[in-house]
Amino acid sequence: MKISILFGTESGNGELAAEDLALSLADGHDVEVRDLAEVTVEKISDEALFVFICSTYGEGELPNTALPFYTALSETRPDLTGVKFAIFGLGDSFYTETFGHGSLKLGAELEELGAHRVGEFGRHDASTWEPVGEAAVTWFAEVLSSMRLASHPG
Amino acid sequence: MQPNPTLAIVGSGPAGCYLAQTLRRSLPDAEITIFERLASPFGLVRYGVAPDHQGTKSIQAQFARLFERDNVRFAGNIDVGSVVTLDDLRATHHVVVLATGLARDRRVGVPGENLLGVFGAGQLTRTANSHPLEKPTLPPLGRTVAIIGGGNVSLDVVRFLIKTPGEFAGSDVNDVALEEYAAAPVTHIDLICRSSPEAAPFDPAMVAELGKTPGVQFTSLDHSTADGTTSVEAHPAALAALLPSTPGGTPRVRVRLHFNATTTRIIGMDHAVGVEVRRPDGQLQTIPAQSVITAVGFDCDPSDPLIGDRGASQETGYLAEGLYRTGWAKRGARGTIPENRHCAKAVAAEILEYLAAAALPAKPGYAGLPDAVHDRATDYAGWLRVDAAERAAAPGNRSRKKLPDHAWMVATARETVQK
Numbered sequence A: 001m002k003i004s005i006l007f008g009t010e011s012g013n014g015e016l017a018a019e020d021l022a023l024s025l026a027d028g029h030d031v032e033v034r035d036l037a038e039v040t041v042e043k044i045s046d047e048a049l050f051v052f053i054c055s056t057y058g059e060g061e062l063p064n065t066a067l068p069f070y071t072a073l074s075e076t077r078p079d080l081t082g083v084k085f086a087i088f089g090l091g092d093s094f095y096t097e098t099f100g101h102g103s104l105k106l107g108a109e110l111e112e113l114g115a116h117r118v119g120e121f122g123r124h125d126a127s128t129w130e131p132v133g134e135a136a137v138t139w140f141a142e143v144l145s146s147m148r149l150a151s152h153p154g
Numbered sequence B: 001m002q003p004n005p006t007l008a009i010v011g012s013g014p015a016g017c018y019l020a021q022t023l024r025r026s027l028p029d030a031e032i033t034i035f036e037r038l039a040s041p042f043g044l045v046r047y048g049v050a051p052d053h054q055g056t057k058s059i060q061a062q063f064a065r066l067f068e069r070d071n072v073r074f075a076g077n078i079d080v081g082s083v084v085t086l087d088d089l090r091a092t093h094h095v096v097v098l099a100t101g102l103a104r105d106r107r108v109g110v111p112g113e114n115l116l117g118v119f120g121a122g123q124l125t126r127t128a129n130s131h132p133l134e135k136p137t138l139p140p141l142g143r144t145v146a147i148i149g150g151g152n153v154s155l156d157v158v159r160f161l162i163k164t165p166g167e168f169a170g171s172d173v174n175d176v177a178l179e180e181y182a183a184a185p186v187t188h189i190d191l192i193c194r195s196s197p198e199a200a201p202f203d204p205a206m207v208a209e210l211g212k213t214p215g216v217q218f219t220s221l222d223h224s225t226a227d228g229t230t231s232v233e234a235h236p237a238a239l240a241a242l243l244p245s246t247p248g249g250t251p252r253v254r255v256r257l258h259f260n261a262t263t264t265r266i267i268g269m270d271h272a273v274g275v276e277v278r279r280p281d282g283q284l285q286t287i288p289a290q291s292v293i294t295a296v297g298f299d300c301d302p303s304d305p306l307i308g309d310r311g312a313s314q315e316t317g318y319l320a321e322g323l324y325r326t327g328w329a330k331r332g333a334r335g336t337i338p339e340n341r342h343c344a345k346a347v348a349a350e351i352l353e354y355l356a357a358a359a360l361p362a363k364p365g366y367a368g369l370p371d372a373v374h375d376r377a378t379d380y381a382g383w384l385r386v387d388a389a390e391r392a393a394a395p396g397n398r399s400r401k402k403l404p405d406h407a408w409m410v411a412t413a414r415e416t417v418q419k
C-alpha cells in the first residue's frame, strides 16, 4: 500500500512528525512526505492512503501553509468518494476552546467531500512536551492495526 | 560546489536553529556550528517566551534534534565580537550567518525616558525567565505601574504582575524574583495603547488568558470618545469578555486599558511619577504611576560589533561576501517564532546559491579557530547537564528551576560544579 504523508505546519513540528513517521514506515511501505503548501487537491485519489498531519493557529484555524489547500478543497469541492485518509492533529491544550481545531476542520472537510477516515483522530498537545514524532508513530501503528482488523475481521 | 563547506551561525535562537535545519537538509555533509554567548541554546524560547507558556517553549524539542541527530555543533559560552572576532569566523568559515536577535528595548522616543523608575519590558521578561546575564530580581515597581505599548510582550508583563505565585504551576518562572515581588505586588496597572481597541496588536488568545486570573478588575478607557467610555459591545470579543458588566467585591488588582492614547512624555524630576498622554482631540492627560515599563519593541545598539547601525531588511539576508543574517537581526524585532522558519528558508536559498556558484578556497571551519575558543566553548552535552540539573532542582509545582548565573551554568556544563 502506498502511503502519502501530507503535513501542514508553521513552526515545523508537523514536518518533524511527518519525517519521523515516514522513517518508521520506510521498511516495507512505499512512503512519500509532502508539504501541504505544495500539494494540489487533484493529488488526492484512491491510489494511496493519505496521512494528514496538521497543526492549529490563530483562533482554531489551519496553519498558513495549509490554507491554500484547504480553501481549494472547500471551493472546488472534488468528489473524494473512495479516498482513505488518517489524520493527526497538533495543538496546544493551552488554547482550551480551540485545541486541535485546525486538523478537525480539515478532517471534517475531507469527510464532507466523501473521503473515509481510517483509525482514530490523532492528537498531540504541545503543553505535554511529549516528543511529537514518537506520538505520531505510536498513533499510526494503531491506525494500521485497526485497518487490518477491518479488512480481516475475526 | 565546495565538497565540504564550513558554516558558522551566530546565535542559537529560533532564527539560528531554523537556518541550521534548512541548511542541513540541503548540505548533509557540511560542517555547521552554532556559536552562542550563553551555555544554553534556544535564545528567546528560553529567555523571552513567558515562563507560564510552556507549550510555546516546547519547540525546543524540535531544535534539540539538530544537535542530537543532525550533526550540528553547539559552541556555547562564545560571545562573537569579544571571545572571537567576526573576522576570525569569516576567515575560517565559508559562510557566517548572524542570527543574534535584537535584545535592546526600543525607546519610546519621548522626554523623561531616562528617569529613574523607567524600565524596559525586555529586562523584566529576562528576569522573569532567569536570564543569566540579567538582574536576578525585579526592580522596585511600587504599587502603581504604567505600561506603554499594546503588544503581546506588554500582555506578558501584565500577566506576570497580576498572577499570584500559586498560579504559575507547571512553569519554570524565576521564583526568587516572583516571591520578592509577591510580597508587595502592584495594585494598579495602566496599560497605554496608542491604537483603538480594534486595532491593538495583541493576540485575542492572550487577552482572553488575562481573564483567567481571579481578583482582577479590567476597565477600558477609549480616549477617542468625549467621556473616555465606550460600550463593552464596541470592543473585540476577547476584550469585551474581559470587561465585567458588574464588578463584584474589592479587586486585588485594577487594570485600566487606555486606547487611542499617545504617550507624549514621562513625567518626573529624578524619578518617574507618571505618563502624559495625548488624546485624539489634542487634549493632554496625566496618568500617575510610581514606575513605568516600556514595551514598544526591540532594536539594536548601534555600537554592537556585529549588526551595528545597519537597519532591517525585508528583502535580503546578504551583508557581504559569505556574510548573511536571519531572524530578528535581519527583519527587525517583528514576528513570532514560526516567522523565523519562513525567513530561514529564504536566507538558506541565498546561501545555497552562493555556495553553488562560487569557487571557494578550502577553509578549516571550527578546527581552524584559536585554541582559546576551543578551550572556552561549552558543548551540547554540557547543555544537557545544565538541563538535567535544572529539572532535578525543580520544586513540585514547577517544571524546572533555571540556573540564574552564567558562570554557574558554564561550570555545570563543564562538570566542574561540586555536587
Ligand SMILES: Cc1cc2nc3c(=O)[nH]c(=O)nc-3n(C[C@H](O)[C@H](O)[C@H](O)COP(=O)(O)OP(=O)(O)OC[C@H]3O[C@@H](n4cnc5c(N)ncnc54)[C@H](O)[C@@H]3O)c2cc1C
Pocket (backbone or CB within 6 Å): B010, B011, B012, B013, B014, B015, B016, B035, B036, B037, B038, B041, B042, B043, B044, B045, B048, B049, B050, B053, B056, B078, B079, B080, B081, B099, B100, B101, B102, B122, B125, B153, B156, B306, B326, B327, B328, B329, B334, B335, B336, B337, B338, B340
Ligand atoms: C518577551 C518576548 C516574548 C515572546 N513570546 C513569544 C511567544 O510566546 N510566541 C512566539 O511565537 N514568539 C514570541 N516572541 C518572539 C520570538 O521570541 C522571536 O520571534 C524569536 O525569538 C526571534 O528569534 P532570533 O533567533 O532572531 O532571536 P533570539 O531568540 O533573541 O536569539 C538570538 C540568540 O543569539 C545570541 N547572541 C546574541 N548576540 C550574540 C553574540 N554576539 N555572540 C553569540 N551569541 C549571541 C543570544 O544569546 C540568543 O541566544 C517573544 C519575544 C519576546 C522578546
Ligand SMILES: Cc1cc2nc3c(=O)[nH]c(=O)nc-3n(C[C@H](O)[C@H](O)[C@H](O)COP(=O)(O)O)c2cc1C
Pocket (backbone or CB within 6 Å): A008, A009, A010, A011, A012, A013, A014, A015, A054, A055, A056, A057, A058, A059, A060, A061, A063, A090, A091, A092, A093, A095, A098, A099, A100, A101, A126, B055, B056, B336
Ligand atoms: C499564534 C499561535 C496560535 C495557536 N493557536 C492554537 C489554537 O488555536 N489551538 C491549538 O490547539 N493550538 C494552537 N497553537 C499551538 C500549535 O498548534 C502547536 O504549537 C503546534 O505544535 C505547532 O505545530 P507546527 O509546528 O507544525 O505548526 C497556536 C500556536 C501559536 C504560536
